[in-house]
Amino acid sequence: MNWHDIPSLLALRAFEAAARHGSFSAAARDLNVTHAAIGQHVRALEDHFGLPLMQREGRGMAVTPDGRRLADSLGDAFGLIASASTDLLDQAKTRAIRVSITPSFAANWLMPRIGGFWDAHPDIEVELIPSMQLIDLRRDNIDVAIRYGDGNWTGVHSTPLLSAGHTAVAAPSYLKGCDTDCLADLKGSRWLLDGNRSEEKLWVAQNGVDLDEEDVTYFATGQLSREAALAGLGVTILPAPVASGHIASGALVKLCEEIDSAVAYHVLTRPEAVNPARDVFVKWLKSQTA
Amino acid sequence: MNWHDIPSLLALRAFEAAARHGSFSAAARDLNVTHAAIGQHVRALEDHFGLPLMQREGRGMAVTPDGRRLADSLGDAFGLIASASTDLLDQAKTRAIRVSITPSFAANWLMPRIGGFWDAHPDIEVELIPSMQLIDLRRDNIDVAIRYGDGNWTGVHSTPLLSAGHTAVAAPSYLKGCDTDCLADLKGSRWLLDGNRSEEKLWVAQNGVDLDEEDVTYFATGQLSREAALAGLGVTILPAPVASGHIASGALVKLCEEIDSAVAYHVLTRPEAVNPARDVFVKWLKSQTA
DNA sequence: TTCATATGATAGCTAGGCTAACATACAGAA
DNA sequence: TTCTGTATGTTAGCCTAGCTATCATATGAA
Structure with a gap:
């Protein structure tokens, strides 16, 4: 031509x-x-x-x-x-809007609530894509990503969804009635931690517990450390939104919680991509934490 | 839509x-x-x-x-x-290129030559449009206009085609062998002038003849004054390119000619209009005066 | 005659489109 | 395996095509 x-x-x-x-x-x-x-x-x-x-x-x-x-x-x-x-x-x-979430967030916060979205918006299909890493929204064709961190990522628009301070939890069977007021009270416990989360180790250290002198087991993923705690094998640390589901069900007991944390779950989108259905979903997400 | x-x-x-x-x-x-x-x-x-x-x-x-x-x-x-x-x-x-020319220019300069263009460019049709006024090339859908003047027109591209100084002429029958060296020698003649051409009156006055003391007849158009001169009724003033045809044929005799005139015949075009055939024609026009 | 609405013309503004420059990735040749 | 040519990715910054604002003339209805 x-x-x-x-x-x-x-x-x-x-x-x-x-x-x-x-x-x-x-x-x-x-x-x-x-x-x-x-x-x-x-x-x-x-x-x-x-x-x-x-x-x-x-x-x-x-x-x-x-x-x-x-x-x-x-x-x-x-x-x-x-x-x-x-x-x-x-x-x-x-087409379904493609939402990337971490498995733990999906299981503990989103899945219990998604029914409400489906009821309110039967015309909008949501495809949940469990993923552990921070993905490239454009390359991976993702409309919305929900990620845990300080929100300071370049190239995307991020807004905080819900606070996610560290929370120490353990199964009732592990505790056997032990009383705790702060992390330091947990000295001598068996710690079950995600080897990837340096923030968790920092939080513990900042609250009076020297992990080098504790009995610590590091797991490859947070899911594994969580399941070990659910089995009553020790104390683990979860983001508050993940912990809340287990605590509500009685499967875990809240031992100590971080207040005014800088980390949170954030909603990540690409504003240059026009997508009304994505906007409706994001609005609904935020309505769930108001 | x-x-x-x-x-x-x-x-x-x-x-x-x-x-x-x-x-x-x-x-x-x-x-x-x-x-x-x-x-x-x-x-x-x-x-x-x-x-x-x-x-x-x-x-x-x-x-x-x-x-x-x-x-x-x-x-x-x-x-x-x-x-x-x-x-x-x-x-x-x-389509034919549309060329606007004054009738006198057409008859005395262009028509004797146009055969050469047609021979050289049988593929280009030229439509000649006689017109007396300076036209609006765009509004009147004109590709080329040839006009007499100083070339100082706005909104068009003009290039001089051929000089067109004033030329005093008369029929041989009118002169009866009278000798002239300059316009002043023509004092006492009957002057046949185009009432619209103040430049001609100015030229005559600048060369020693006071038209207020002469026998002058003003015509509505240059064509009429020219035809009166051809009939032997007196002296008229023509642009050199128009006069040259009549002089060559012996119908008129050149009495006096303006040298280094500021007026000429100009070729007017609109450069923003793309038209290769028009460009070929303009090039040919200029080749006829080289 | 007046008024509303059309097009004509053009100086000057600006943002969409682009380039320049440097990056990484792929695939074939040596 | 390394090198090289050629592909796309990214982005700061340039610039002119496209446009607006403004004032002009022309048309047609009231």
């Missing part, structure tokens, strides 16, 4: 609108520009083709036979473009 | 080229932009539609099924636009 002989697509669009309306002013209103812009485009096309396309007729403009032929072809072409665009937008509206 | 839901036409063009080539770099070469421009456009479209359109595949890019559907529609649409544009350009190439 030799684009050299084809004039400005914006000029062609302006001309097609002017020809369809028989008026520069009406075309301007249609395209949200001034009549001057339409006029300039049409003149430029007449210069490019070396033929008059429209001419004055009273207050409006009449299309010449040459102009009529061009306008008809352009109408067909832009009609195809409009149809293809609309079809794709409709298709995008029907 | 709701243009609000339709993304940038330039972005759609970039995407169609990338899809057709399976490569940002090849599309860039096709459209004479950088691969970065293509990449940005495709990403912007993916954000607009909320769907991936192309994805990495080794060194090139593969089109997704959604992208393929869009690309096919765009290919059809841009094909229509290309066809319509090319057809109109071809049509413009075949």
Whole structure:
């Protein structure tokens, strides 16, 4: 396709609108520009083709036979473009929004609540994608990601969803009635920690417990350390939203909780991506923590 | 047609080229932009539609099924636009170029020569439009105008074609052998002048003849005054190119001629209008005065 | 004649489109 | 395995195509 002989697509669009309306002013209103812009485009096309396309007729403009032929072809072409665009937008509206969440957050916070979203929005399908890492929203085609941290990530828009201070918990069977007021009271316990979470070790150290002098077992994932605690094997540390579910069910007991934590669960999105359904879901997420 | 839901036409063009080539770099070469421009456009479209359109595949890019559907529609649409544009350009190439000339210039300078142009360029049709006034090239759909004056017109490109100093002439039958060296020698003659040409009166006055003391008849048009002179009724003043034809035929005798005149015949065009045939004709016009 | 609404013309503004430059990734040749 | 050519990814910053604002003239209805 030799684009050299084809004039400005914006000029062609302006001309097609002017020809369809028989008026520069009406075309301007249609395209949200001034009549001057339409006029300039049409003149430029007449210069490019070396033929008059429209001419004055009273207050409006009449299309010449040459102009009529061009306008008809352009109408067909832009009609195809409009149809293809609309079809794709409709298709995008029907696809599930892809949400990346950590497995623990999904199990303990989101799943218990997602039924409410489905009830309220049966027209919006949500595809939950468990993932442990911070992903690339664009490359991985993710609409929303929920991640635990300080929210200071580049390239995405992040808003805090809910606070997630560290919480020390253990199974009732492990505690056997032991009383605790602070982390230091837990000295001598068996610690079950996620080897990846240096923040947890820091929190414990900052609260009077030297982990180097404690009985600590490090697990490859937080899920494994959590399951070990649920089995009554010792004390573990969970983010508050994850812990709350287990505590409510009585499977774990809250021993000590971090107040005013800098870390939280955040909602990550790409604002340049237009997606109304994604926006509805994010709004619902935030309504669950109000 | 709701243009609000339709993304940038330039972005759609970039995407169609990338899809057709399976490569940002090849599309860039096709459209004479950088691969970065293509990449940005495709990403912007993916954000607009909320769907991936192309994805990495080794060194090139593969089109997704959604992208393929869009690309096919765009290919059809841009094909229509290309066809319509090319057809109109071809049509413009075949139409006659419209040349506006004054009747006297046509009769005395152009018509004796135009046969040479037709012989050299049988493929270019020239439509001669006699007109007395300076016209609006665009409004009147004129490709070339040839006009007499100082060339200082706004809104058009003018280049001098041939000098056109004033020339005093009379029929041999009127002169009856009278000898002249300058205009002053013509005192006492009957002057036949175009009432519209104040420049001619000025020239005569500047060369020693007070027309207020002469026998002067003013005509409504230059043609009438010229025909009166051809009939032997007196002395008239013509632009040199108009006079030269009559002098060569012996119908008129040159009495006195203006040297280094500021006025000339000029070729007027609109450079913003693209028209190769017009350019060929203008080039030929200038070759006739080299 | 007056008034509303059209197009014509153009100086000047601005943001969409692009480039330049540097990055990483892929694939084939040596 | 290494090197090289060529692909895409990213982004700061430039710039001109596209537009607006403004004032002009022209048209047609009241």
